[in-house]
Amino acid sequence: MTTVTTDPTYGSRGNWFARTESWMDARGKGAWIAAMVLGFIFFWPVGLALLAYMIWSKRMFTSKSCARKSSRVMMSRSTGNSAFDAYKADTLRRLEEEQGNFEAFLERLREAKDKAEFDQFMNDRAKQDDTPTSA
Template sequence: MRATVGRVLADCRDWLDARGRIAWLVAMILGFVAAWPVGLFILGYMIWSKRMFGSCTHRRHRDGEAQRFYRAAPTGNAAFDAYRDETLKRLEDEHQAFVDFLAKLREAKDKAEFDQFMDERRNA
């Protein structure tokens, strides 16, 4: 249940991010109109995550799926910036490979459970 709520909140955040700062402001105002604690929570989140003053989260699309990554300001040291960008890209690729692995693992588990169910049903 907790993972589902977290996923829904993450989807809402991503949806608002895709529409920009105006969408966040509209959500905050509607939150204040509906129930002031909701609007206050959205305002606090906007300030804490720096969505109020400019976002550090950029979006890119990969195989039709949106993926988040952090874009840091250049440090002035070209070698370090290249190393950091390469490391972040490698970590993003490893994360995507792990997510794909988990999806395949879930599919295999579901198939095994379904096959077991069908075998039990045939034998009964």
């Protein structure tokens, strides 16, 4: 019996792809680079596909998975000072909230830019349709 991953971060990709991606993420950026190099050595389209995926998913430029793991470890680790632990938890919660708000702002900004570009395209197209062509 095959199970399908219901984790929303994996979307509609297959279960094997989600497991492979999380396995590689658990080993860090070096594992991705090693897989890419081996892909180029054994069958260059595989290496090229991995390179394209790493660039598209921004794995080449950020250590997103490592940063998330370290922040979870830091949040769960207690210093023994309850006042500091409460301050740390509150600050981390606030920072995560601010990050979410900022990412939402960037998404709205991208959508507004896309809409403005589309509106401009439609206006230009309407102007071209309105101008009479001389024959």
